[in-house]
Amino acid sequence: MIVANKGKIKTMAENLSESGAGRSLWKDARMRFIQNKAATISLFILLSIVLFSFIGPYFAVWSYEQIDWNAMGSAARVGMPSIESGHYFGTDDLGRDLYSRVIQGTQISLMVGVLGATVAVIVGTLYGATSGYLGGKTDQIMMRIVDILMSIPYMFVLILLLVVFGRSIGMLFIGIGLLSWLDMSRIVRGQTLNLKNKEFIEAARVTGVSDFKIITRHIVPNLLGIVAVYATLLVPGIILAESFISFLGLGVQEPSTSWGALIKEGAGTISYDTEWQLLFPLAFFVVSLFCFYFIGDGLRDALDPKER
Amino acid sequence: MINYIIKRIGIAIPTLLILIAVSFYLMHAAPGGPFTSERPLPPQVLANIEAKYGLDQPIWRQMFNYLWGVITEFDFGPSYKYHDRTVNEIIGHGFPITLKYGFWSFIVAVGVGIPLGAIAAIRKNTWIDYLAVGVSIGAQVLPNFVMAPLLIIVFTLWLDWLPGGGWNGGAWQYLVMPVIALSTSYMASIARITRSSMLEVLNTNYIRTARSKGLPTKVIFFRHVLKPSLLPVISYLGPAFVGLITGSVLIDIYFSTGGMGYFFVNAAFNRDYSVMMGITIVVGSLTILFSLIADLLYAWIDPKIRY
Numbered sequence: 225m226i227v228a229n230k231g232k233i234k235t236m237a238e239n240l241s242e243s244g245a246g247r248s249l250w251k252d253a254r255m256r257f258i259q260n261k262a263a264t265i266s267l268f269i270l271l272s273i274v275l276f277s278f279i280g281p282y283f284a285v286w287s288y289e290q291i292d293w294n295a296m297g298s299a300a301r302v303g304m305p306s307i308e309s310g311h312y313f314g315t316d317d318l319g320r321d322l323y324s325r326v327i328q329g330t331q332i333s334l335m336v337g338v339l340g341a342t343v344a345v346i347v348g349t350l351y352g353a354t355s356g357y358l359g360g361k362t363d364q365i366m367m368r369i370v371d372i373l374m375s376i377p378y379m380f381v382l383i384l385l386l387v388v389f390g391r392s393i394g395m396l397f398i399g400i401g402l403l404s405w406l407d408m409s410r411i412v413r414g415q416t417l418n419l420k421n422k423e424f425i426e427a428a429r430v431t432g433v434s435d436f437k438i439i440t441r442h443i444v445p446n447l448l449g450i451v452a453v454y455a456t457l458l459v460p461g462i463i464l465a466e467s468f469i470s471f472l473g474l475g476v477q478e479p480s481t482s483w484g485a486l487i488k489e490g491a492g493t494i495s496y497d498t499e500w501q502l503l504f505p506l507a508f509f510v511v512s513l514f515c516f517y518f519i520g521d522g523l524r525d526a527l528d529p530k531e532r
Numbered sequence: 533m534i535n536y537i538i539k540r541i542g543i544a545i546p547t548l549l550i551l552i553a554v555s556f557y558l559m560h561a562a563p564g565g566p567f568t569s570e571r572p573l574p575p576q577v578l579a580n581i582e583a584k585y586g587l588d589q590p591i592w593r594q595m596f597n598y599l600w601g602v603i604t605e606f607d608f609g610p611s612y613k614y615h616d617r618t619v620n621e622i623i624g625h626g627f628p629i630t631l632k633y634g635f636w637s638f639i640v641a642v643g644v645g646i647p648l649g650a651i652a653a654i655r656k657n658t659w660i661d662y663l664a665v666g667v668s669i670g671a672q673v674l675p676n677f678v679m680a681p682l683l684i685i686v687f688t689l690w691l692d693w694l695p696g697g698g699w700n701g702g703a704w705q706y707l708v709m710p711v712i713a714l715s716t717s718y719m720a721s722i723a724r725i726t727r728s729s730m731l732e733v734l735n736t737n738y739i740r741t742a743r744s745k746g747l748p749t750k751v752i753f754f755r756h757v758l759k760p761s762l763l764p765v766i767s768y769l770g771p772a773f774v775g776l777i778t779g780s781v782l783i784d785i786y787f788s789t790g791g792m793g794y795f796f797v798n799a800a801f802n803r804d805y806s807v808m809m810g811i812t813i814v815v816g817s818l819t820i821l822f823s824l825i826a827d828l829l830y831a832w833i834d835p836k837i838r839y
Contacts, residue, residue, distance in 0.1 A: 372547040375770070375823045377815045379778040380796065381555070384808060387800045388558045464675055471677040472785060472797055484677070491681030491786075494689065502681060513673040 253449070256526040263522020266515035273512055277330040286311065286321035288328045289479050293319060305500050314500040317493055325481055326504055332476055333463050333483040334512070336397045340462040343401025345455045348408025353443050355409065356416030357435065367413065370406050378403050379468070386474050396475050400465050408454055415447050449527040456523055460516035467509065483509040536831055544820050551816045552602070552809075556595050559805040585610065598809075608810035613802045619810035622795050627814070629699060630780045630791035633707055637715035637776055645719040646765060649726025653734065653761075654753075664723060671720030676779045679713040680786040697788040710783045718772045725768055730761040759833065766830050770823035777815055 258264055305314040305322075313322035355366040385399045419425060420443070428438050467484025469475035476482040483505055490502030573581070582588045586597060601607040608619035652664035674682070687709060688696040700706050733739065734757060742752045781793030788794075792811055799807035 368543065371543060372550060375544075375547055375774075375816075375820045376551055377774055377778060377812070377819050379781065380812045380815055383781075383796070383800050384555055384558055384812065387803065387808070388561060460673075468675065468677055468782065472781065474797070474800060487678065487681070491677075491684075494681060494685055499685075506678060509678070510673050514669070517669065517672065 253523075253526040257522050260522040260525060262518045263525075266518035266522070270512060270515040270519065273330065273508065273515075274334065277327050277334070280327040281324065284321065284324045284327070286324055288320065288324035288481075290321065290324075291319045305504075313504045314498070316489055316501055317496075317498070322486075322501065322504055325486060326508060329481045329483050329486045329505060330508055330512075332393065332480060333466060333509075336393065336400070336466045336476075336482065337459040337463040340397040340401040340404065340466070341455050341458040343398065344405040344408055344458055344462070345451060347402065348405035349412050349444060349447065349451055350439075351405065352409035352412030353416050353439050353447065356413035357420050357439050357443055359417075359420075363413075367410075370409055373403075374406050379465070382465070382469065383472075383474055386469070391474055391477055393476055393480065396466060396469065397462075400462050404458065404462060404465070408451075408458070411450060411454055412447055415450055416443055419443055419446055453520060453524045453527055456516060456520040460513045460520075463509075463513065463516075533831065537828060540824055540827055544824050547820055548813075548817055552599060552813055553595065555809050555812050556598065557591075559809060560591055560594075585612070602813065608813070609806045611804055611807050613799070613804035613807070619806050622807055623792065623810055623814055626784075626790065626792040626795050626811075629789055630777070630784070630793065633710045633714065633783065633789065633791070634776050634780060636707060636711045637718070637779075638773065640711055640715040641718040641722055641772065641776075642769075644715075645722030646726050646762070648719070649723035650730055650758075650761075652723065652727045653730035656731065661727075664727065668720035668723045668727075671716045672724075675717050676713045677782050677786070679716055680709070680782065683709045683713055684786075697786070699789045706787075706789070710787050710789055713786075714776060714779045714783055718775060721772065722765055722768065725764050726761065729764045730757065733757050733761040763830065763834055766826060766833065770819075770826040773822045773826075774819045777819065 305312060311321050311323065313326055315322055316325065351366065351370075355363045382399045382403060386395060389395050425438060425442055428442055433441075463483070466475055466482060467487065470482045470484030471488045473485075473488065476485055486505035487502065487509065490498075490500075490505060493501055572578075579588070586594055589597070598609065601609060606620070608623070611617045611619055611622060614622075648664050648667070652661045655661050684696050687694045694705055694708055698706055739752065739756060742756050780791055781797060783789060784791040784793035785797060792815070795807060796811045798804070799811070
């Protein structure tokens with residue numbers, strides 16, 4: 225509390241000293257975000273993880289599909305993490321290098337998370353903004369549809385989709401994205417209802433701008449703050465869903481891998497004294513999720529109009 | 533209120549029908565039927581089998597027959613994979629198990645989550661608060677499929693206190709780890725929601741009034757704070773229930789408890805359409821029923837909602 229107050233006093237002092245020069249919403253938000261230590265550190269860690277997943281392969285001795293025949297079947301004795309053998313994170317039971325596998329899994333999990341969130345954000349924002357802006361019967365019907373979709377057990381439907389259309393990353397993120405836009409659309413609709421009676425929207429309507437243009441050019445840009453917050457909170461949710469599916473063996477298929485698949489493999493062999501097979505992917509998974517949640521919270525504090 | 537109930541049921545029934553129709557069409561859009569195998573059956577045999585299961589009729593007819601069977605006789609048809617078992621038998625076997633640990637997980641999630649959140653809100657910015665917030669963030673990044681292996685490492689491999697899997701008629705030793713693994717993240721969410729909504733309530737004017745007129749803290753808490761701050765929690769119960777049921781898929785696989793999830797994933801790998809559909813429908817009706825109850829409860833508690 226004391227720290228927060230200090231921050232507020234500081235901003236107040238800055239406000240006084242630079243009175244005159246106005247600050248934009250985004251600049252304001254950026255400053256508030258930087259003052260949030262947990263969020264800034266999380267952002268830094270997350271960026272390092274992303275960077276690592278791109279630079280990491282250049283330091284790898286083994287590629288992710290190469291099999292170390294020495295370690296195969298005797299991972300507990302030979303495949304432990306060591307610098308000399310080139311297996312920095314050890315090997316799995318098939319003798320594949322866990323360092324490369326973790327990097328590959330990190331790339332795929334993050335990609336599914338970000339792409340899935342993008343699909344969800346685009347669909348949800350447009351749907352919610354349209355529903356909220358048009359109002360009346362259209363709004364009611366559109367929101368009823370969301371209500372109906374919301375009470376469908378979503379993981380079961382996702383597994384159904386994966387069984388029917390084949391298990392592939394593409395299907396996985398389309399499925400997850402298409403099913404996770406529902407919350408987004410509700411939030412966006414609520415915000416749109418607030419916005420649509422503002423003067424600048426009325427002005428646009430009076431001058432004869434089409435509904436579609438008003439939604440895309442005036443409503444959506446004003447929603448960006450809240451969209452950014454929920455998109456950040458959506459990514460870990462989608463990564464969780466993907467990992468869950470992959471953990472069941474229905475998601476990402478070999479030779480590709482993801483955090484969920486790696487955790488599954490590691491968890492399957494815990495009784496053979498090969499903890500590193502679980503702990504390395506698990507550490508990446510847990511740390512990244514932590515970071516996403518903290519960044520999301522930081523963004524919410526920075527952008528949420530309620531807090532101001 | 534009665535209008536609202538009717539309206540709400542009016543949504544629930546089409547939802548269920550849509551769920552059934554969509555899953556039915558998805559199943560039939562799938563390439564490869566339940567009887568395609570590596571060694572193709574003679575066409576005459578295949579035709580006979582398809583006639584037996586009614587697969588030679590047009591799709592709308594099949595769907596109508598299926599729906600009719602489900603509604604009138606609660607009959608989900610035979611399993612395509614295990615020819616000697618009906619879907620009803622499979623569900624009847626797995627469902628009680630899922631329900632048992634699902635019920636206990638729900639109790640734990642609510643029974644621990646709400647007090648934890650409430651204590652954190654009342655003692656804001658003390659070590660209890662920080663502990664509760666820390667626990668709830670930690671539990672959020674440790675979903676059930678991470679909790680399960682960790683629990684097994686600690687309680688089965690290191691401490692050797694609990695059996696690593698199995699059901700054994702639901703003896704408590706076999707129930708502990710599934711319930712912990714399943715309930716933790718929902719407990720955390722419930723604690724977080726309770727904390728933030730209670731903080732909001734504690735800052736309202738009427739609570740300040742109640743305090744300034746000298747009401748004892750206990751009375752303020754139970755009479756004025758508790759009810760309004762539980763409203764967001766109630767609206768979360770629907771999604772939490774869905775999550776618990778979904779999580780059962782993993783629990784069954786990991787702890788070999790033999791509930792519905794086990795049969796569902798098995799059916800997914802075997803392309804056993806009728807089992808998948810039966811389970812989806814049962815789970816779907818359950819979630820729809822539950823969100824209906826949660827909504828009605830919400831409307832009953834919150835006097836501001838009048839439809």
